[in-house]
Amino acid sequence: MQGKDLLQLADQFGTPLYVYDAEKIQSQFNRLIKAFSKVEKLRVNYAMKALSNVSILQLMKDMGAGLDTVSIQEVLLGLHAGFEPERIFYTPNGVSLEEIEEVYALGVQINIDNLSILEQFGTKHPSVPVCIRINPHVMAGGNTNISVGHIDSKFGISIHQLPHLVRIVENTKMNIVGIHMHTGSDILDIEVFLYAAEILFDAAKNFKNLEFLDFGSGFKVPYKKDDIETDIEELGKKLSKRFNAFCTEYGKDLTLIFEPGKFLVSQAGFFLTKVNVVKQTTSTVFAGVDSGFNHLIRPMLYGSQHHIENISNPKGKERFYSVVGYICETDTFANNRRIAEIKEGDILSFHNAGAYCFSMSSNYNSRFKPAEVLWLNGKGHLIRAHEKFEDLLQNQIPLQIEATV
Numbered sequence: 001m002q003g004k005d006l007l008q009l010a011d012q013f014g015t016p017l018y019v020y021d022a023e024k025i026q027s028q029f030n031r032l033i034k035a036f037s038k039v040e041k042l043r044v045n046y047a048m049k050a051l052s053n054v055s056i057l058q059l060m061k062d063m064g065a066g067l068d069t070v071s072i073q074e075v076l077l078g079l080h081a082g083f084e085p086e087r088i089f090y091t092p093n094g095v096s097l098e099e100i101e102e103v104y105a106l107g108v109q110i111n112i113d114n115l116s117i118l119e120q121f122g123t124k125h126p127s128v129p130v131c132i133r134i135n136p137h138v139m140a141g142g143n144t145n146i147s148v149g150h151i152d153s154k155f156g157i158s159i160h161q162l163p164h165l166v167r168i169v170e171n172t173k174m175n176i177v178g179i180h181m182h183t184g185s186d187i188l189d190i191e192v193f194l195y196a197a198e199i200l201f202d203a204a205k206n207f208k209n210l211e212f213l214d215f216g217s218g219f220k221v222p223y224k225k226d227d228i229e230t231d232i233e234e235l236g237k238k239l240s241k242r243f244n245a246f247c248t249e250y251g252k253d254l255t256l257i258f259e260p261g262k263f264l265v266s267q268a269g270f271f272l273t274k275v276n277v278v279k280q281t282t283s284t285v286f287a288g289v290d291s292g293f294n295h296l297i298r299p300m301l302y303g304s305q306h307h308i309e310n311i312s313n314p315k316g317k318e319r320f321y322s323v324v325g326y327i328c329e330t331d332t333f334a335n336n337r338r339i340a341e342i343k344e345g346d347i348l349s350f351h352n353a354g355a356y357c358f359s360m361s362s363n364y365n366s367r368f369k370p371a372e373v374l375w376l377n378g379k380g381h382l383i384r385a386h387e388k389f390e391d392l393l394q395n396q397i398p399l400q401i402e403a404t405v
């Protein structure tokens, strides 16, 4: 899709607006499938926390994806979108035994990531097929907020606790069908990933009834020009070969699972905002837009750089701008960024706005959340309306105090 399409959508639906390009989602999905075409049984489970609109979930289902969820509410949304329970995977962190039991009762594959719950669940439900999340302690993340494989991480069962883990499984006679790892976002070095995979293979040999190995995600996508990204094709070539050799050694064709979020939807998304004010100070030119970290928090939370394009004036002479929001706290989207000359009323398009953008939005400052549009077959389909004043009041209960005087 092109700048002029986005401009037309901003005009038609108003700003701020999220737009997702279905074709891009499909092409990323196909790219992953193709990279791993040498693996007999491959399954791609979409990590829906990246972008959880039900229409996006339906699109994923139609492409043949499964679903990766982290809460019972995500499971319910997935079922609502029409996923079969057996195509849904539940990988929570630090949730209660009760929630895990509720999800299991829905027919969803559960993944347990600590020894305490594993022992409790295995004792009560020894025949239920369970997957175990291992922490291989490999530093594969691109930044400390999202590296979940290191030694102090709260995620997964430490690989150093494998003997204890095996003991629990033997004592409870529970049914372990899968081993999982998710080392963290942003895999840049394929050798590091393959090293973590070896740790997973080693752990897997301890369990006799496995059906799948789940390698999580962490595929890095480019956020700016000439940015580095995970070489999916090289990973596909090397990991497929190693995986197939492992299956031979194990004596069974296991299913290889990935659960990408960002890789599937990040680049498909655009966030459209309107410039309310251009403000020149002694040192900086600010472009203030009709949004803030209430709608897109990644630059402030992770320091991530979203490329920003002035689609109202794409050929304009480039100048330096700091793009800021309207929230009553510092909310800088971009510092001293080269952008084609901006006038008040112009539409700025933020790239890579598909993953962890709308799904992390809030009503802070009592602002409405943006609408969402899916661009499909050359046409924009509204898949979430702009909020209204009543939405801010929903679930609030006016205090009723009886007059005492």
Ligand SMILES: *Cc1c(COP(=O)(O)O)cnc(C)c1O
Residues within 6 Å of the ligand: 047, 049, 050, 068, 070, 091, 182, 184, 185, 186, 216, 217, 218, 219, 259, 260, 261, 262, 263, 355
């Ligand atoms: C968030 C998450 C993912 C998806 O990570 P991306 O970097 O968006 O691909 C996959 N698996 C688990 C368990 C997650 O928590």
